Amino acid sequence: MKQILPILTALLLCGPISAQISTADFEALRAIYEATGGAGWTNNTGWDFKNATADDVKPYNAQEGTGWFGINEIRKGRVSKLELPANGLTGELPEAIYALDGMRTLNLSGNGLTGSLSPEIGRLKLISSLNLSNNRLTGEIPGELIFLGAEARTSKPREDGKGGNEIKILLNKNQLTGPIPAAIGDMALLAKPAKSISLDLSYNRLTGEIPASVAQLTELTAFKAAGNRLTGAVPAALESLPRLKYLRLEKNAFTGAVPRK
Numbered sequence: 001m002k003q004i005l006p007i008l009t010a011l012l013l014c015g016p017i018s019a020q021i022s023t024a025d026f027e028a029l030r031a032i033y034e035a036t037g038g039a040g041w042t043n044n045t046g047w048d049f050k051n052a053t054a055d056d057v058k059p060y061n062a063q064e065g066t067g068w069f070g071i072n073e074i075r076k077g078r079v080s081k082l083e084l085p086a087n088g089l090t091g092e093l094p095e096a097i098y099a100l101d102g103m104r105t106l107n108l109s110g111n112g113l114t115g116s117l118s119p120e121i122g123r124l125k126l127i128s129s130l131n132l133s134n135n136r137l138t139g140e141i142p143g144e145l146i147f148l149g150a151e152a153r154t155s156k157p158r159e160d161g162k163g164g165n166e167i168k169i170l171l172n173k174n175q176l177t178g179p180i181p182a183a184i185g186d187m188a189l190l191a192k193p194a195k196s197i198s199l200d201l202s203y204n205r206l207t208g209e210i211p212a213s214v215a216q217l218t219e220l221t222a223f224k225a226a227g228n229r230l231t232g233a234v235p236a237a238l239e240s241l242p243r244l245k246y247l248r249l250e251k252n253a254f255t256g257a258v259p260r261k
Contacts, residue, residue, distance in 0.1 A: 022077050024099060026054035029071075029079070031096035036089040036113070043087060045069040078102025085131070086110035093137060098123045104152065107131040109170065114138065117176075122147035128154055128189065131170040133200065140178030141171070141201075149189030156193040164195030172224065176204040180225070185213025196221040202248060203227035210249075214238055222246035234258060 021029075030049050038044055046052075046060065046068035059074055059081075060067040073081035079100050085107050092115030097106070101123045109131045116139030117132075124130070127149045148169070157164035167189060180201065184190075190197055197217075202224040209232030210225065217223075221243050230252040239247065239259040247261040 020077070021054050021057045021074055021079055023054050025077075025079050025102070026057060028096040028099040029057070029068075031099075032094050035094035035096065036091050036111075040090070041084070041088045043069045046071075073104070075102065075104075080126075081105040083107040084111070089113055091115075093117070093132075093135075095120060101125065103127050105129040108135070109133045111135055116140070117142055117145070117171075119144040121145055124148055125151040128152040128165055128192075128194075129168045131168060132174070133170040134173040137171075137174040137176060139176065141176055141181055141206075143181045143183060145169075145181055146183050146187040148187070149192070152189055152192060154192045154194045157195050165192075167192065167194045167197040168200075170198070170200045171204070172200040172202040174204050176201070176206060178206065179208035180206060180211055180230075182211045183213060184211055185216035187217075190217045191219050194219065197243075198222040198224075198246075200224040201228070206230060208232075210235055210238065212237075215241070218242055220244055224248040225252070227251045229253060231255070 033047050033049065038047055045065060057071065058067040059071055060069045070082055070084040071079055072083050080102055082100065082103060083105065089108060089111035093113045095118055098118060098120035103124060104126055106127060113135040114137065116137060119142045121142060122144030125147060130148065154165040154167060190199065197220050199220065203226065206228040208230065210230060212235050215235055215237035218241055220241055222245060226248040231254065233256045234249060234254055245261060247259055249258050250260065
């Protein structure tokens with residue numbers, strides 16, 4: 001015991017044994033900062049790569065103005081919430097985003113991001129809220145989107161109506177092209193227990209028909225695909241989804257009646 005005490009004392013004096021975040025996450029943050037013009041962000045408080053190490057990365061405290069702006073949660077050494085909406089990010093959406101595969105929430109909406117969604121998006125298996133809306137993203141929606149959030153842990157509200165997750169995939173107001181992935185109905189995240197589940201693909205340049213597989217998304221509460229170039233008939237089962245409260249499909253080139261909720 002006498003031999004152990006000096007060792008424990010030395011460890012305590014040396015401070016934390018492990019980094020606040022992993023080295024891999026730290027390097028991913030550095031790559032994101034450099035690729036999106038971090039020096040010119042509206043708010044880049046804390047994002048210091050000249051002097052900081054992984055030990056220095058801490059969640060942002062708005063009241064005190066401390067920590068790293070936009071990093072709103074860290075779990076088990078991983079960045080779990082990264083929220084930088086309308087913060088002056090520019091350039092192509094960096095591949096480093098997908099290395100932050102401990103994220104539960106990612107919000108980069110309202111910036112000037114370009115480029116396309118990589119198949120690597122499927123690595124974000126823990127995410128339950130993705131908001132990339134109101135950017136200038138191009139290209140097709142990769143089929144790997146169906147793996148997004150596959151391992152997310154979510155729950156419905158309690159009996160008193162409180163609690164529960166709000167699952168969101170918001171890709172609206174970009175310049176995405178091509179079809180909606182045919183396997184969208186197999187997307188595990190859109191079938192998880194939650195307070196609400198929203199899929200917003202509106203105001204892009206999507207073409208083709210709405211996949212019949214959307215009829216499998218029985219937990220969906222909002223589906224928006226207005227303002228695209230979609231054709232064909234709207235799947236009849238879509239309007240009958242039991243939890244669907246919001247359906248917006250106007251400003252497309254559908255044949256037949258276009259339902260709306």
